Amino acid sequence: MALCSCLLWCVLAQANTNSEYHECPIDVSLEKVDEEVKTSLTALQNTAASREVVDLGTLGMAYEMNGFPRAAFSCYVECEQLEPSNPIWSYFQALLHAARGETASAIERVTHSLSIDSGYAPAWMWLGEWNLELNELESAKSAYENAYTNGEKEASQIGLARVYMAMDLPLKVINQLADLRGSEIHPYVAGLLGRAYQQLQDSEAASEFFRLATNSGIPGWYDSRSMQKQKFSFSISAQLGQIRAQLKSPLDPLTLDRAENLHRKYHTYKGTLTTAIEANRLAGNIERVRELLNEGIQQFPDYALLYELLGEFHIAQNDYSAAKKQFLRAIELGSEEPWLYIQLGIVFLQEGQTETAHSYFQGAIELDATNPLPHYWQGLIHFATGNNEQADQSFRESIKLDPEFADGYIGLVKVLIKQSQLTEANQLLQQLIELGVDLTEVGVFQGEIERLSTVHD
């Protein structure tokens, strides 16, 4: 009896720290959230008044996705009481426990979920992950092995390698990752291998893998249960995020509709406006882009980005004079985009104002010292004004910043030919060929070099 009391006390204590709700709340205050969230959640709260499991579950997922994780947790608990045979409710509870750093509770909940459906590989993956966090390495290993058996191959192999790394077994790590170390090696796998070789004191192999180990995170796994929550992200920022993720050419007409609808509904948000502009640009609706930009400038007269976009729009229409005006206004409003300075430099160059153009290219360099383009354009100005020495320097700088920047090589070749430095010019042409530059263009220069060489001989 005492044992039962104690266990009950523990469970209650735990529950109290986890949530202040005794059941799925259908009256959570939505005062502070955005209109879209409020409208959608209110509708779901009303539906959930029936206390049917499907409605409570939907409300729980919506709460979770819109910033109410504790309310969501209570909904999942109630759903589990109503539908104990469904593994999804304890699974969702587990994920929320884990997010709060309550790893032991997460493990208990996911284990319960697996007792209902042991075939769901992502649950085994999480079990492995959380046991790793608790340094329960044998349990983690067993979970990843189960994930593998249930179809989650690559991610579970990496999980097992992580277990072996924690066990200080670098050779096992290397063996475990043998299938995953081909030419398309994932940066995370490269990092693991680097660390394994490091422990084996093979610094050469370690360095080789560390070079490939960029900031990437652990390769994920597809979790269909969690994915179904995504459709309940209602906030404007979430919707914008979803739309922006789809902004690519060719544009799906549905994405354009979503962007336009959201802008229509929330026209005071800069984000909905710029997203609608981008969607229309991708869809080729030039007039609509112009209309939106002009409307936007009326509404947000100090928003530099709109002038940048309008300038770009004019560039696309080959109206450089109009573009210049907009770009200058953007800079006046504080825009510090290097490409803006480059564009202005090009426009001034076209107008024959080489000194002004040069100063804008210099401005671009000051804003981003790693961009080869402004150096290249400065090289062109120097070359055109007969200042070969400075042209040489500028082109070399552009190549230094980007060793695959073909235009920089071509500019430098021109300078070298003019200075009769034909050997180096020839060497650069070879490098251009290696970079895959059009052979016709290279051929023209080669012919010129040949001609000059003959003259010199």
Added chain:
Amino acid sequence: MCMLLLACSPAEKHPWFEDRTDQAGVSFVHQSGAVGNFYLPEIMGGGIAIADFNNDNHMDLYFIQSGSLDTQQPPKSNELYLNRGDGTFILQEKSGSEDTGYGIGVATGDYDNDADVDIYVTNVGPNVLLRNEGNGRFTDQTEFAGVGDPNFGSSATFADFDNDGYLDLFVVNYIDWTKERELECYDYGTGIRNYCDPTNYDRPAQDQIYLNNQNGQFTKVTESAGLTEAYGNGLGTVVADFNGDDLLDIAVANDRTVNQLWINQGSMQFKDMSIVWGSAMDDQGIAKAGMGIVARDFDNDSDPDLLVVNIEGETDSYFQNEGTYFKVATAKIGLAQVSRGYTRFGTLLEDFNNDGELDLYLANGRVNYSTESEVADPYAEENLLFMRDSTGAFKHMPDSLNILSRERIHTSRGAATGDLNNDGLMDIVVVNRDEKPYVLMNKTQNVHNWLQLRLFGDHGRDAYHAKVTVTTSERSITRIVQTGGSYLAANSPWIQFGLGESRGPLRLQVNWGDGSIEEFNRIQPNQRVVLLKGGKSKEENLAH
């Protein structure tokens, strides 16, 4: 059965700390200046330094005030509180330390070797160097010294990187930010207007390193030192000799960009070895939101290990020093669980109960808006206290043990530690955003033995980064004189040795950091001792 009951009930009734802010006479209230513009700096500060600024052998407090980024508002100044000698404080007005910049963090050190502690303040805008004139009065030497970095500074630290006996200066910058560059961001879930994520700006700022010219001036050597090769959204920094070559290295915790580990190559040359050493990212393989950072010897092998704490949803990152690389062992020391539910900033690793094991205090506070906060402040979170057990794992203290529970929930940032009342127990001061700070006096039942040491080197100043190993009949413990680390903060230069049941006499070995090693024998525990380079020691008092 009793064991079960004990395990699940709040067995420890006696709190470790008591909040004595009001009784201590500290009236400082941090002000972020937030009025709805969501300027990024408003969510990051402020800092705190614990040091003896007037050389009376009692730890004083220096609070960094933020103020307002709105130029229409009157500026607010930093505040210096001098210790009355009993752990209570008096605001020292007109001390010359009242910088009115939008303050973020602080570093302390005696940069001019005149035996008093100077202050370096990081601001949004020009940083400030305040020279201590010897009596707790300060003069602004920024311009003369050439260290007024104008960026969005975060943490900073003094250290003698070239072993010339003079402290150089390393300054961390966060984002290349101005009000004009501020963005409009909304919370993904709720759609509520909120502070932007640092990645939104895509403008990591260059950290800076200044070489002390030995004449009160510094030379910025960032480029020649190699530091332009890598930088991120820097927040925390700590200096230690990670590879045991008697040259101080620098670790930087970056926010959503990979961390840096600047290994000192000598002659003021540094190389970022974070990828090779394994501290750029932890075993999750991703650049986490690094904020607080500490370097201490966790595994008692006498070299410094590294702990970086991160944002809610990300585990801490513990890097165990293996001599030439770090092994990630966060789970092994129990820090891959509880703390993940919080956004951790101030990070204090100290033996608060003198049992010989380092404990951990984390000062927390969200940057993401919470719709479910239990208090009015949507960014507020409780702070955490962990005690290290005999297995080497950190155990989260139940609420009853950690007084910082329900009634003590604020948005905490900088945190520093030091013994404010010279009772042999390390106390804590925490800065809370737009709130009063916590002055947490250590109330642990001090049944254990202890030793506090302050080390002075050749120049009559604190021997920063000297390494001391105390050997008892049972064990050896290594600690480093280190005021930096944590977040935006400077700790007391005294080093604390909790000795548990071990009794004296103690044998001390000091590596002064310049290659010279000295031994001090027959030191008795339970006292504060000053060690002078050259073999002298001075007992400060016998407090136990």
